[in-house]
Amino acid sequence: MTSKKKKTITIILSVIAILIAAGAFYGYKEYNRKQKDISDLSAHFTLNSNVLITDFTKDEKASNLKYLDKVIAVDGILKAIDKDDKGNFTLVIGDTASTSSVRCSMDSIHNTEATNVKEGSFINVKGVCTGYTADELGLGSDVILNRSCIIKKQ
Amino acid sequence: MKKVFFVLSMLFIATITNAQDKFFTKTGKVSFDATATKSPENITGVNKSTTMVLDTKDGNMQFLILMKGFEFERALMQEHFHENYVETSKFPKADFKGSITNNATVNYTKDGVYNVAVKGKLTIHGVTKDVETTGKITVKGGKISAFANFSILLADYNVSIPSLVADKVAKNAKISVDCSLELLKR
Known part of the structure; x- marks a missing residue:
């Protein structure tokens, strides 16, 4: 060779x-x-909670195509803070007079942020949209955001 | 007149009792485990935003799950689950409609752990199948919780696992349900 x-x-x-x-x-x-930290991701859509609910109520199929898996930033009145028996928080945002809401299930690493906000205040939350449950069970209709975090004001 | 009043008050009472019968949650937990003996790691995902309604009067129950809400520790596993296996963009919802067949044995006003049998129809991936399982209802200080563990054959729901990883993913997925319910006020 x-x-x-x-x-x-x-x-x-x-x-x-x-x-x-x-x-x-x-x-x-x-x-x-690993999953990326939601607070580092920029939102595909930034809108008011009522607009998001109306979109889904009007046309769930089209809204699923538009919003599912997308990072969405919503603002609105914090109607309630749901804490489950495992300590996970869900922020319920929307018009207090309506039974419809955007339910933001907090990301585990941002979970404690939910203790810094007050019911009735106007807040900004970012999360990944997982879908819509229509009011078939008499519980009101909800748009669900998963892995949510609270957007800090600059 | 007296009769009318009696009927009306009975109706009123009936409505009140009716309102006390239904319990619900929107933060129910459903987990999915398809770990096979040959899996290099645990294949487990959890959904923390499951909606459940239970009518304690007749034992009827309904679950609604947004499939996109299933989270896995590994991002790649989560993507495979959603994109390749359960195709959650095409089938974003799963539900279960059924009832507790031995509802009469559960005393929802007395603390205790009650073994129940549940029968109903489960829809996942666009396929509906009859499901029967046992579960537990616990009543503690007026709070009602529902638990169940059962397994489903993935092939039953047209979830196909590529042959390359067929022995790394269990053919039977274990599903566990953990819901703390609250009274549905109207």
Whole structure:
């Protein structure tokens, strides 16, 4: 084997080795990837809670296509703070006279932010839209935002 | 006149008792576990915004789950669940409509743990199947909670697992339900 040939083989082998290592590294990173912190994500839509509710009430199918999986920032009156038996908070935003609301289930790392807000105040919340439950059970209709956090005012 | 008054007051009482019969939650927890013995890690997801209504008078119950609300620890697993397996954009809702078949044995006004049998129809991924399971109703200081564990065959709901990972994902997914209910005021 000439030394030139040897050199070519070495180069090819090292390129393959680098590619495999890069692939393995990418695979490892991808496998261990965590959800991104919602507070670092910018909102696809910024709107009032009533507008979001009206959109879903008018046309659930179209709104599902438009809003599902999207990060949505809503503002509105905080109607209630729901705390479940496991300590998870849900902020209920909307018109106090209406049974419809935007229910924002707090992200676990932002959960305690819910203790800093007061019922009746005007708040801004960001979360991922998971859908709409129409008022079929007599409980009012709700748009649900998951992994929510409170948007801090600048 | 007396009769009319009697009927009216009876009706009034009936409405009141009726209002005391229904319990609900909008923050019920439903978890999903498809961990197989050969899985390299736990395949578990949880939904914390499940709606449930229970009518204590006849034992009828209904669950509504927004599938997009299922969260997994690993982002990749969550994406696979939503995009490849349960196709939650196409089928954003799952529901269960059923009843407690031995509702008469549950005393909702007395503290205790009651074993119940539940029967109903479960819809996931656009497919509806009959489901039967046992569960527990606990009554403690006027608070009612509902628990159940059962498993479903993923293939029953047309959820197909690619053959490449077929032995890493359980064919039967375990579903557990944990709901603390409150009185539905009208």
